[in-house]
Amino acid sequence: MATKTPKDAKAKKIACAKRAAPANSKLPEMVGSGEMAKFLDITPRRLGQLVSEGVLRKEGRGKFPLTFNVKAFIDFKVQGEVSKLAPNSADKLAQRREQALVRKMAREDRELITIDEAMEALEDVTGEFLTSMSTLPAQITRDLDERRRIEKICDGERSRLVGSFLKTTKALQQGSGASEAKSEDDAG
Template sequence: MSAIPEYVGASDLASFLKITPRQLQKLVAQGVLPKSSRGKYPFRECAQEYYGRKAGRELELRPDSDPLRETRQREIQQRIAIRDRTLINFDEALAALETICGLFLAAISGLPAQITREHGERTRIEGICDAVRRRLSKRFAEVMEAVRAGKPVGGAEREDDA
């Protein structure tokens, strides 16, 4: 029966633990395994610590911070969000907002004719609708400009009782 060595090299320890030498270095850097002394690692202590932790939970072997990898990961997440329609293109959002605002303003313009055929009353209602349409149009333009500039959009405008 062969004796268990007190100290072993990085490649021997990594081979025994079934990890790469780079993973061994990461575990040492994370404080999971004791540091080496002149390139040698305390064999029993490292084996007990590694397999003791591995039995309780899976060791986290974090990859080094890689800006390129992180950027690529964000790009993939954005593509998935666009595909799933949880993220939409800015121009698409503005076009949808402009369409909705235009439809709303057009609907207001048609109200007087739907309400009455009597000329005097229709003229009075058209005046009210025109004032509302101008106010809404101005507010829609302000909101669109704030969105384009990346500024926060304020709450609802105070209604005037006319």
């Protein structure tokens, strides 16, 4: 029994290809359904589905315009691949729901707070701090001249801090961080 060599198999394929499509032959304008399905590498049933969906065109009884349908099939396949890559509205909705869930979980874990909560906390701390500074001169000395001197120093610091706190508040409300407001203070 003789074994086939790779050369024999290759020669057989070339011979089959030559019989199927001679070099000087033109492609037929119309083909039957079996040939069309074979040419597109799909089943006859799928061919019928594509005709029903309006992707492919059939002219007459079982006759298909070859070049038109090949182009239409390629366009159909390309459009299918492009639509797979582009996010659709359902994907965008799912993504937004996921983002909302992540934010909700972060709030529940106290990793995230609203701007209103942050502003309220900043106002409370600022008010407490400035009030505390007002009581310092009386706590430091009973000497009225010395107390006035300390009050003057504290008033200057209080004014500076109020300006800094206002810049920080404004930065937070605009969506920039408190560190950005601080760097503006350092630069100015």
